[in-house]
Amino acid sequence: MTTKNQAAGWLEWADKQLAANGGNSRPSNWDKATAPFLIKAYTTWQEVYDAAEAEYIRSGGTEEEVAVHAPVRTKSEVSKKKKVAATAAEALAEVDPFGEEAVKKYGLTVDVDENGNQSIKGIVPGTSDSVPMYLYTSTSTGIGVKTPGDAVGMPKTTKDDNVYVETDYNIIRNQILKDAQASPNGLNGLLDKLYKSGVISKATYDAKNISAPDFAKGLQYLVTQYSIAAVNDYSIYGNKAVNTFDNFMSTDFKGAGSTSKTTYDMVVTNRQDAADEANQFFMQYLGRSATKSEHDEYFKQLNAAEKKAIRYTTTTSEGNSVTKGELLTETDRALVLGKVAGNAISGSDIDTLMKAGGGAAQDVDSILAYARNYGVKISRDQATKYVADNLREGNNLEATRAKIIEISRSNYKNFSDKITKDVSVKELASNYVYQKADVLELNPEAIDIFDADIQDAINGNISMTDFNVRLRQNPGWAKTKNAREEAAKYASSILESFGLQA
Numbered sequence: 001m002t003t004k005n006q007a008a009g010w011l012e013w014a015d016k017q018l019a020a021n022g023g024n025s026r027p028s029n030w031d032k033a034t035a036p037f038l039i040k041a042y043t044t045w046q047e048v049y050d051a052a053e054a055e056y057i058r059s060g061g062t063e064e065e066v067a068v069h070a071p072v073r074t075k076s077e078v079s080k081k082k083k084v085a086a087t088a089a090e091a092l093a094e095v096d097p098f099g100e101e102a103v104k105k106y107g108l109t110v111d112v113d114e115n116g117n118q119s120i121k122g123i124v125p126g127t128s129d130s131v132p133m134y135l136y137t138s139t140s141t142g143i144g145v146k147t148p149g150d151a152v153g154m155p156k157t158t159k160d161d162n163v164y165v166e167t168d169y170n171i172i173r174n175q176i177l178k179d180a181q182a183s184p185n186g187l188n189g190l191l192d193k194l195y196k197s198g199v200i201s202k203a204t205y206d207a208k209n210i211s212a213p214d215f216a217k218g219l220q221y222l223v224t225q226y227s228i229a230a231v232n233d234y235s236i237y238g239n240k241a242v243n244t245f246d247n248f249m250s251t252d253f254k255g256a257g258s259t260s261k262t263t264y265d266m267v268v269t270n271r272q273d274a275a276d277e278a279n280q281f282f283m284q285y286l287g288r289s290a291t292k293s294e295h296d297e298y299f300k301q302l303n304a305a306e307k308k309a310i311r312y313t314t315t316t317s318e319g320n321s322v323t324k325g326e327l328l329t330e331t332d333r334a335l336v337l338g339k340v341a342g343n344a345i346s347g348s349d350i351d352t353l354m355k356a357g358g359g360a361a362q363d364v365d366s367i368l369a370y371a372r373n374y375g376v377k378i379s380r381d382q383a384t385k386y387v388a389d390n391l392r393e394g395n396n397l398e399a400t401r402a403k404i405i406e407i408s409r410s411n412y413k414n415f416s417d418k419i420t421k422d423v424s425v426k427e428l429a430s431n432y433v434y435q436k437a438d439v440l441e442l443n444p445e446a447i448d449i450f451d452a453d454i455q456d457a458i459n460g461n462i463s464m465t466d467f468n469v470r471l472r473q474n475p476g477w478a479k480t481k482n483a484r485e486e487a488a489k490y491a492s493s494i495l496e497s498f499g500l501q502a
Contacts, residue, residue, distance in 0.1 A: 007056040008069050010037045014045075014052035015070035021045045049073060098242045099234055102165050108133065108231050117325055119308075120227040124167065132308065135227040136172045137244045138162040138179045163242060169307060172223055176245070177210070193249040194218055217310060222249060267327055268306050274299040281337040285391070286344060287358030298340045302328075305336055335394040342392035345384060354380075363387045367400055374408035375425035375449045375458075414461045425449060425458070432457040432467060439471040441480045 013036055017027075023046035032040050035048075037055075042048045053066060053073075061069075102108060106122035111130075113119075122133040166172050180190040187210060195205040199218025209215065226248045233239040269277075278290040278298045290298070309332070311325040345360055354361045367383040386400045393399075401421065408425055409416035415428055426433075426449050436453055437444035447454065453474070457467050471477060 002055055002059050004056070004059045004061060007052070007059040007061065008065075010052045011056045011061075011066070011069045014049040015073050018045050018049045019072040023049075096240050098163060098230075098240060102135070102163060103231060103234050106133065106165060108135075108165075109235075110228055110231055118228050119224060120231055122165070131167055133227070134164075134166050134169050134172045134223050135230050136164040136166075136175060136223060137230070137242055138164075138175070162244075169220060169223065173219060176219065176223075193246065194222070197222060197249050220307070221310060267309070269299075269302055271295075271299050274302055277333070278337065278340070281334075282341060282344070283358065285341050285359040287355075287361065290340075290344075294340055294344060297343075298337060301336045301339065302333065305332060331394075338391035338394060342388040342390075345388040345391065360384075360387050360391075363390075363397060366397060367404075370397075370401055371404050372449060373424040373426045374404050374419070375411060375429075375455075376404050376407050377450065378404075412458060414459065429454055429458045431464070435464060435467060436471055439468060439480075439482070440474060440476050441482065 017031075021027075023044060025045055026043060027035070027039055027045060027048060037052070039048050039051070042051055049070075053070065056066065056069065057063075106124065107130075108120055108122045111119050111121040120133050120135065121130045123130055164172060164175055176190070177187070180187050183189055185192070188208065191200070191205055191208060191210075194200045194215070195202070197218075199221060200212070200214050203209075204212040204214055223245070226245050229248060230242055233243065275290070275295040275298075278295050282288060282290040282294065306328050309326060309328045311323060311327050313321055313323040341360075354364065364380065364383045364387055367386055368378065368380065371378045371383070386403075390396060390399060405419060405421060409419050412419065412425055418428060419425060429449060432454050433447045433449075433451075434444050436442065436451070437447055449455075453467075453470065456462065456470075462470070
């Protein structure tokens with residue numbers, strides 16, 4: 001059996017022969033006679049090399065080690081792959097790089113919400129959800145594409161990768177600042193364009209303050225508008241030569257600089273305030289403070305939602321103003337908290353959750369009681385899942401109650417039309433419950449809706465007369481005071497009929 005060291009020696013020899021003779025040339029008889037391993041079976045030096053590489057892999061070598069022992073061959077292969085990739089990229093760039101690698105690949109569209117606010121949405125390959133996306137094009141020449149997180153994209157060519165498609169606005173922002181710093185005018189050039197576009201104040205411009213709130217809001221607003229314009233230019237007007245962000249700011253964007261003034265509002269909650277909100281919410285629902293990881297998750301989700309919630313008001317020279325966009329509401333914040341708390345409830349030990357006695361525990365008990373009244377059996381685990389799902393989806397107990405009513409109607413088809421949120425199965429069965437309590441001398445509160453006699457009565461729609469007959473067949477009937485008195489009366493009647501009792 002060939003050792004790994006022997007195979008490595010053969011691979012190094014074959015690599016040198018391939019480099020010296022070329023892949024299509026044939027080994028001479030002398031080569032075959034002096035070769036360090038058997039090559040008589042192979043016609044060309046390419047076949048000899050392939051056999052040596054296969055033997056090396058078979059003896060325990062790895063692809064990475066092949067590159068060490070066969071540097072000539074490896075270098076040749078890498079060079080060939082680079083040429084193929086570059087050729088493919090160049091060909092694509094000649095055809096429709098922006099459309100193929102950005103608009104079409106991610107299904108970029110202009111999304112308009114119910115308030116008339118526009119944004120770009122697309123689908124990251126491998127997923128099905130439509131998510132907000134941002135575009136940015138640097139000032140370099142040539143067009144290539146960088147994609148979300150740089151995970152997928154065109155092969156690197158001699159042209160610059162200058163079109164960015166990202167789901168994370170912060171990546172776009174950082175690239176804009178990086179490009180601005182590298183430009184001849186530095187950050188001042190960017191500030192000039194933002195000021196002329198009317199999205200930053202004179203105070204921010206004069207102070208060159210890129211940390212100012214209006215700088216953050218204004219830049220994100222322009223990126224959003226640029227993204228919309230770029231997709232519209234391609235999709236509607238068929239413009240394959242995507243404009244740069246700089247040109248858009250300088251010539252295309254008709255902002256507040258000349259005839260109107262635009263102001264922006266955006267709330268960004270700091271980490272400590274977010275932690276306090278999370279603690280208060282968790283204490284209310286789970287009976288405990290949020291953990292550090294839950295603080296972090298809420299802060300992350302909240303900030304992501306806040307960055308999308310920009311409200312801007314444009315006032316024209318005539319004094320007319322239009323406000324678009326909405327800031328995050330308390331309901332929105334509660335929904336974000338609910339998602340985090342819902343995940344926590346799903347992962348909690350139920351006994352611990354119930355002992356904590358928070359709102360979630362109360363909701364679980366409420367759902368169990370409601371289900372019992374409607375004759376629906378659910379476990380504590382199921383009730384807990386309902387509570388967790390409600391929090392994650394922004395629902396309240398009414399959503400769960402409506403679901404329980406539908407299940408109840410399905411279970412009790414005889415009177416499903418009578419079951420409503422105001423009339424429960426327990427109420428519909430109350431006559432049977434009180435009749436059983438009266439006949440068997442029981443506490444009606446101790447008779448559950450799931451009692452076998454009650455279930456048979458309501459499912460079989462038994463008449464009260466038949467129900468009474470059934471109850472008197474119950475072994476418990478014989479032990480009641482009514483049964484004893486009835487038996488005594490019956491015995492007295494028999495004796496009297498025989499004249500044995502006056």
